[in-house]
Amino acid sequence: MDLGIEGRVALLTGASRGIGRACATALAAEGARVAICARGRESIEAAARDIARDTGGEVTAFAADMSRPDDVDRLLSGVAEAVGPVDILLANNGGPPRGGFDALDDEAWQAGFDVTMMSTVRLIRGVLPGMRERRWGRVLTVVSSSVRQPVDRLELSNALRPGIVGLFKSLAVTMGRDNVLFNCVAPGRILTERFLSGAKNAGMSEEAYAEKHRTTVPLGRLGRPEELADVVAFLASERASYINGATVIVDGGMIRSLH
Ligand SMILES: NC(=O)c1ccc[n+]([C@@H]2O[C@H](COP(=O)([O-])OP(=O)(O)OC[C@H]3O[C@@H](n4cnc5c(N)ncnc54)[C@H](OP(=O)(O)O)[C@@H]3O)[C@@H](O)[C@H]2O)c1
Numbered sequence: 001m002d003l004g005i006e007g008r009v010a011l012l013t014g015a016s017r018g019i020g021r022a023c024a025t026a027l028a029a030e031g032a033r034v035a036i037c038a039r040g041r042e043s044i045e046a047a048a049r050d051i052a053r054d055t056g057g058e059v060t061a062f063a064a065d066m067s068r069p070d071d072v073d074r075l076l077s078g079v080a081e082a083v084g085p086v087d088i089l090l091a092n093n094g095g096p097p098r099g100g101f102d103a104l105d106d107e108a109w110q111a112g113f114d115v116t117m118m119s120t121v122r123l124i125r126g127v128l129p130g131m132r133e134r135r136w137g138r139v140l141t142v143v144s145s146s147v148r149q150p151v152d153r154l155e156l157s158n159a160l161r162p163g164i165v166g167l168f169k170s171l172a173v174t175m176g177r178d179n180v181l182f183n184c185v186a187p188g189r190i191l192t193e194r195f196l197s198g199a200k201n202a203g204m205s206e207e208a209y210a211e212k213h214r215t216t217v218p219l220g221r222l223g224r225p226e227e228l229a230d231v232v233a234f235l236a237s238e239r240a241s242y243i244n245g246a247t248v249i250v251d252g253g254m255i256r257s258l259h
Pocket of ligand 1: 013014015016017018019020037038039040041043064065066067092093094095096115142143144145186187188189190191192193194195
């Protein structure tokens with residue numbers, strides 16, 4: 001299937017490893033002109049080189065911290081100047097810190113809000129006017145299966161991510177007439193560094209932690225970042241022209257709820 005996004009400019013944040021990187025690879029393989037960012041300069045530059053080599057695509061790296069408003073502004077102007085006006089945005093912002101409710105003070109709640117909600121709001125604010133003017137846009141974000149069922153000891157994610165789904169649903173309604181589509185992708189258990197970092201929090205070895213979660217998934221295994229990236233590439237594409245306001249769960253059937 002030709003996804004019809006050759007030459008489209010895609011901006012993906014949190015993309016030096018894990019889910020963001022897999023999504024950048026999938027979009028570059030489809031011929032999109034890709035801009036990626038993460039906080040670590042060396043790792044994001046290495047990721048851009050690797051993705052360009054593996055896909056033959058154009059990939060430009062930016063070092064930026066999405067929890068800092070100045071960095072978001074700098075990223076947006078850097079991408080506009082070096083790559084072009086953004087057609088596809090994947091807001092994927094590293095995720096809020098772990099920790100049960102007792103461990104979270106006001107500062108932790110504010111930091112969680114900044115890195116999840118405000119980074120997404122600022123990125124959308126930066127790209128939306130151009131998308132509306134050109135009457136084509138795909139705005140995507142990576143949330144979590146926590147928007148359907150809370151994850152143990154991840155209160156920040158459980159509380160804040162449903163707000164992002166609400167924001168996307170709201171913008172899907174108001175921006176639809178301009179052909180700017182808003183959709184969320186919600187991973188279940190995807191084998192990445194962040195997933196494995198939960199082992200320490202749970203006081204378990206990485207192997208035992210992965211095994212514990214594997215058994216909760218009907219498919220009997222954890223997901224691969226590439227499996228989520230294929231969904232993102234489709235939603236970012238011309239072919240997904242009538243999908244708007246959706247939250248697509250990619251969890252191997254883990255969440256049992258009907259909605
Ligand atoms: N993996 C799962 O099973 C799972 C499940 C549900 C939800 N999620 C969510 O999916 C998203 C991606 O997770 P992942 O598993 O791919 O994580 P990961 O493997 O840890 O990768 C996170 C990426 O984001 C970058 N990053 C982190 N904080 C950032 C910030 N403030 N500004 C810019 N870039 C930042 C990291 O690079 P630097 O450290 O260099 O910045 C890295 O490139 C997260 O929001 C996570 O909570 C994941």
